[in-house]
Ligand SMILES: NC(=O)C1=CN([C@@H]2O[C@H](COP(=O)(O)OP(=O)(O)OC[C@H]3O[C@@H](n4cnc5c(N)ncnc54)[C@H](OP(=O)(O)O)[C@@H]3O)[C@@H](O)[C@H]2O)C=CC1
């Protein structure tokens with residue numbers, strides 16, 4: 605496959621989010637000069653007619669679909685209708701609109717939560733649709749599976765070059781640090797940093813702490829997406845992860861050490877644990893020539909430093 609010309613027009617949907625922001629930075633660093641993005645205020649991606657009008661006006665050649673309704677375990681469990689319906693609408697308008705507009709290639713971001721709750725570990729791409737989903741995020745997962753199928757159906761029926769990638773849990777600069785709606789990594793970073801700053805000696809974390817999660821730095825994810833956009837054109841989904849996981853308890857110790865807070869951690873077991881483990885098998889990705897580069901302890905330290913440095917600015921998503 606020939607490299608994508610650096611003056612090709614590239615649309616990043618969700619370019620101000622955690623993932624979209626990292627893809628935007630990675631495209632700039634790789635020399636792409638013709639990037640287009642729209643904030644939600646400028647273009648509501650659930651509005652199919654508005655999305656079609658945007659495509660007709662801008663005529664992008666390549667599209668990254670990093671816009672979605674996203675949140676942690678509690679947000680997913682509390683707002684199932686939003687996570688199902690908003691995501692179905694956003695992805696349908698962005699993916700089918702791209703096909704209608706003659707986009708050359710599109711990359712859709714799914715999530716490791718599409719796999720069955722009790723899938724064999726590490727989870728290979730072919731475990732999709734082999735068992736029941738984790739109840740805390742089944743609504744979001746069903747939308748994501750529909751997104752994969754939308755890409756596969758358009759490829760099968762119309763030859764549209766749409767690929768789908770399944771990232772593990774992500775973290776890094778630009779994350780959402782909301783106290784209840786965020787994912788575990790930004791939640792812990794904010795809680796420990798604020799506890800240290802306020803002299804608080806005890807913090808509460810959710811669940812038992814005994815479940816496992818795999819964490820990938822968002823800059824690694826962005827690099828993998830750019831790589832796959834250039835080297836991969838097939839219906840099959842591709843996992844993106846590190847192939848290594850930790851318990852949530854281990855993660856809390858890592859974040860606590862990075863922050864330098866020494867108080868007591870208590871566990872609120874009325875909050876859900878979610879799936880016991882969702883480690884990705886990354887051998888397909890390795891076979892395609894890509895491996896994660898950012899070690900977890902380094903990535904956590906740098907994200908803590910970024911959060912502290914950003915606290916005084918008005919740009920943090922709190
Ligand atoms: N974060 C993670 O751990 C993981 C993420 N992913 C996937 O990566 C993708 C991006 O996630 P992430 O970057 O974390 O999420 P973010 O919430 O950080 O970013 C999502 C972006 O989409 C935008 N958006 C949401 N709804 C609309 C809408 N109706 N119209 C226009 N824009 C909209 C948001 O804008 P606004 O801020 O205005 O709402 C935001 O900029 C998602 O598909 C997600 O499933 C997959 C695995 C793990």
Ligand SMILES: C[C@H]1O[C@H](OP(=O)(O)OP(=O)(O)OC[C@H]2O[C@@H](n3cnc4c(=O)[nH]c(N)nc43)[C@H](O)[C@@H]2O)[C@@H](O)[C@@H](O)C1=O
Nearest residue numbers: 675676677715717741786787788791809810811876877878
């Ligand atoms: C990316 C992924 O993200 C979600 O799935 P999840 O992995 O379960 O997400 P999470 O990051 O919110 O939690 C991971 C673990 O961490 C524990 N935990 C401890 N303390 C806090 C805490 O303070 N906040 C949060 N959020 N979790 C905490 C929490 O109880 C759980 O055991 C889905 O959106 C799913 O759809 C999806 O794709």
